[in-house]
Amino acid sequence: xxxxxxxxxxxxxxxxxxxxxxxxxxxxxxxxxxxxxxxxxxxxxxxxxxxxxxxxxxxxxxxxxxxxxxxxxxxxxxxxxxxxxxxxxxxxxxxxxxxxxxxxxxxxxxxxxxxxxxxxxxxxxxxxxxxxxxxxxxxxxxxxxxxxxxxxxxxxxxxxxxxxxxxxxxxxxxxxxxxxxxxxxxxxxxxxxxxxxxxxxxxxxxxxxxxxxxxxxxxxxxxxxxxxxxxxxxxxxxxxxxxxxxxxxxxxxxxxxxxxxxxxxxxxxxxxxxxxxxxxxxxxxxxxxxxxxxxxxxxxxxxxxxxxxxxxxxxxxxxxxxxxxxxxxxxxxxxxxxxxxxxxxxxxxxxxxxxxxxxxxxxxxxxxxxxxxxxxxxxxxxxxxxxxxxxxxxxxxxxxxxxxxxxxxxxxxxxxxxxxxxxxxxxxxxxxxxxxxxxxxxxxxxxxxxxxxxxxxxxxxxxxxxxxxxxxxxxxxxxxxxxxxxxxxxxxxxxxxxxxxxxxxxxxxxxxxxxxxxxxxxxxxxxxxxxxxxxxxxxxxxxxxxxxxxxxxxxxxxxxxxxxxxxxxxxxxxxxxxxxxxxxxxxxxxxxxxxxxxxxxxxxxxxxxxxxxxxxxxxxxxxxxxxxxxxxxxxxxxxxxxxxxxxxxxxxxxxxxxxxxxxxxxxxxxxxxxxxxxx
Ligand code: MN
Numbered sequence: 150x151x152x153x154x155x156x157x158x159x160x161x162x163x164x165x166x167x168x169x170x171x172x173x174x175x176x177x178x179x180x181x182x183x184x185x186x187x188x189x190x191x192x193x194x195x196x197x198x199x200x201x202x203x204x205x206x207x208x209x210x211x212x213x214x215x216x217x218x219x220x221x222x223x224x225x226x227x228x229x230x231x232x233x234x235x236x237x238x239x240x241x242x243x244x245x246x247x248x249x250x251x252x253x254x255x256x257x258x259x260x261x262x263x264x265x266x267x268x269x270x271x272x273x274x275x276x277x278x279x280x281x282x283x284x285x286x287x288x289x290x291x292x293x294x295x296x297x298x299x300x301x302x303x304x305x306x307x308x309x310x311x312x313x314x315x316x317x318x319x320x321x322x323x324x325x326x327x328x329x330x331x332x333x334x335x336x337x338x339x340x341x342x343x344x345x346x347x348x349x350x351x352x353x354x355x356x357x358x359x360x361x362x363x364x365x366x367x368x369x370x371x372x373x374x375x376x377x378x379x380x381x382x383x384x385x386x387x388x389x390x391x392x393x394x395x396x397x398x399x400x401x402x403x404x405x406x407x408x409x410x411x412x413x414x415x416x417x418x419x420x421x422x423x424x425x426x427x428x429x430x431x432x433x434x435x436x437x438x439x440x441x442x443x444x445x446x447x448x449x450x451x452x453x454x455x456x457x458x459x460x461x462x463x464x465x466x467x468x469x470x471x472x473x474x475x476x477x478x479x480x481x482x483x484x485x486x487x488x489x490x491x492x493x494x495x496x497x498x499x500x501x502x503x504x505x506x507x508x509x510x511x512x513x514x515x516x517x518x519x520x521x522x523x524x525x526x527x528x529x530x531x532x533x534x535x536x537x538x539x540x541x542x543x544x545x546x547x548x549x550x551x552x553x554x555x556x557x558x559x560x561x562x563x564x565x566x567x568x569x570x571x572x573x574x575x576x577x578x579x580x581x582x583x584x585x586x587x588x589x590x591x592x593x594x595x596x597x598x599x600x601x602x603x604x605x606x607x608x609x610x611x612x613x614x615x616x617x618x619x620x621x622x623x624x625x626x627x628x629x630x631x632x633x634x635x636x637x638x639x640x641x642x643x644x645x646x647x648x649x650x651x652x653x654x655x656x657x658x659x660x661x662x663x664x665x666x667x668x669x670x671x672x673x674x675x676x677x678x679x680x681x682x683x684x685x686x687x688x689x690x691x692x693x694x695x696x697x698x699x700x701x702x703x704x705x706x707x708x709x710x711x712x713x714x715x716x717x718x719x720x721x722x723x724x725x726x727x728x729x730x731x732x733x734x735x736x737x738x739x740x741x742x743x744x745x746x747x748x749x750x751x752x753x754x755x756x757x758x759x760x761x762x763x764x765x766x767x768x769x770x771x772x773x774x775x776x777x778x779x780x781x782x783x784x785x786x787x788x789x790x791x792x793x794x795x796x797x798x799x800x801x802x803x804x805x806x807x808x809x810x811x812x813x814x815x816x817x818x819x820x821x822x823x824x825x826x827x828x
Contacts, residue, residue: 156227171230189248225298256281283316325442335502348476355476361404388466400435434469445500536628545584559790566802575617582633638754653710656745666728681820691762691770714746772803
């Protein structure tokens with residue numbers, strides 16, 4: 150009988166590769182799976198299932214997707230030895246599979262509906278139940294007729310199914326402990342005596358405080374319930390059971406709503422004594438446990454991102470959203486809604502039991518000032534817009550026939566995702582009152598005759614001050630679009646900290662260079678930045694370039710961001726110098742892509758995600774998942790005012806972390822210096 154590992158052996162030279170040579174066959178349990186992230190010539194993921202003493206393997210070029218409609222190619226590859234379960238490292242150049250191999254996920258699996266591998270393989274259909282950190286629930290592997298080893302991998306419609314993310318929770322679970330949280334855990338509380346925190350501190354998140362019963366909630370397959378409540382109301386138990394997981398421990402507040410939809414502690418008492426049946430809601434704001442993992446060591450930001458993924462829409466269990474570093478607008482909205490306070494929480498904080506200085510209560514009365522209520526208050530519903538649309542039928546894109554009305558409708562559709570990226574920043578306008586082929590002008594200064602409700606910020610300039618627009622809400626956004634602003638140009642910093650950018654931005658500017666070169670450089674830049682411990686974000690510029698963002702912790706100046714990205718660019722040139730340049734003069738760039746780090750300067754701007762560009766096709770700046778760089782047909786022109794609203798529905802705001810995931814450059818700079826010195 151042929152040894153199933155012959156192929157594996159034949160392809161490798163064990164004197165040159167660190168990969169394990171097959172040892173004696175180990176008797177195992179046939180229930181292990183492991184996924185390697187393999188950055189070889191092209192990035193792919195290797196799914197390996199333990200069976201019959203070996204790891205059956207499939208290479209999945211585009212990775213995994215929790216969207217059941219997203220069927221991913223999976224190419225059956227040679228069986229690997231069981232020792233490969235633990236292998237990670239660098240396979241040297243010239244060897245088979247040269248590149249880096251990382252363990253991306255590992256866990257147990259079960260075959261569903263048939264217990265016999267041989268049958269399933271013969272039928273060409275494996276139904277798998279996976280219990281990993283990233284891969285959870287039911288997955289299908291189905292052989293196709295296309296080519297010899299070609300299979301499709303896709304998610305089944307189960308409670309984990311959802312959008313096209315590649316991991317169940319959408320976050321990195323490395324720091325989570327593999328053990329459940331005890332149910333008698335004491336909840337975290339705000340500290341009364343702690344010093345006040347600035348409502349503009351970007352290291353803090355601000356949430357609404359709800360009037361109701363603070364209680365932990367436990368979701369299990371055996372029955373979901375509120376801890377500390379004698380009889381969990383059935384609507385809430387059902388809402389917990391609808392969470393996209395099998396087990397969870399959630400922190401939140403149970404609220405009863407009166408006829409006007411306002412929280413009523415009196416009604417809540419009556420409901421808990423089963424003397425009244427008002428509508429109930431459980432406002433979930435933290436996640437302590439997911440499946441068998443204790444998430445308390447993770448940052449609040451990661452826990453909230455995970456919780457957001459678990460909570461389906463339209464249930465009595467609701468996700469409590471937050472604002473980051475813009476507490477005043479929230480406080481004004483809270484005051485407007487007649488609620489007492491906001492809760493400030495440090496974004497990087499772990500979940501600890503008892504009172505902590507990382508949580509502060511901020512009463513409305515103590516901080517409300519005319520300035521704080523002046524802007525950003527939640528508008529009362531069904532109010533007339535404060536701006537008047539004009540010339541809606543004017544054609545802005547002659548080739549496509551798109552009108553100004555289409556442009557306004559697009560911005561209205563994406564406003565919820567776009568506005569957080571614009572809020573509280575000076576904005577320069579680029580106005581095209583007659584569409585993309587007409588004359589245009591760049592406008593920094595707010596002109597006389599601007600409506601008095603529009604927020605402006607005075608910016609010192611050459612001994613005087615220049616008022617700039619600030620776009621905090623839908624009215625302000627649609628007002629400036631109605632003026633003919635097709636794209637928008639916000640600063641990298643906010644009004645209260647004009648010298649401190651929120652992001653370090655690397656602009657890949659190709660001019661005439663092919664987009665394939667931009668893609669290659671972006672891949673390289675992503676690898677490098679991740680390699681020095683950062684979590685960069687990527688978007689198309691909407692024209693032919695790409696923007697890479699690293700969100701910064703507070704305290705960094707523009708010089709820091711610029712010098713850091715200059716060093717990054719210089720390291721990058723070693724790998725992609727044939728297609729990239731840092732030459733400032735366009736004539737001397739030889740058709741190469743310009744790595745523009747000089748945009749990291751006060752008063753420089755960058756178009757935000759979802760901004761429309763004044764070019765043919767009405768393309769827009771589109772946030773991308775890094776793995777989307779691997780798609781063969783990626784084109785910046787596929788993201789337009791026609792296609793982006795549906796994409797946003799499908800993925801959510803992929804750029805949300807630009808606001809939330811603020812990063813420390815210091816450890817990255819040290820690693821970068823080593824790279825600069827080392828090679
Ligand atoms: Mn591979």
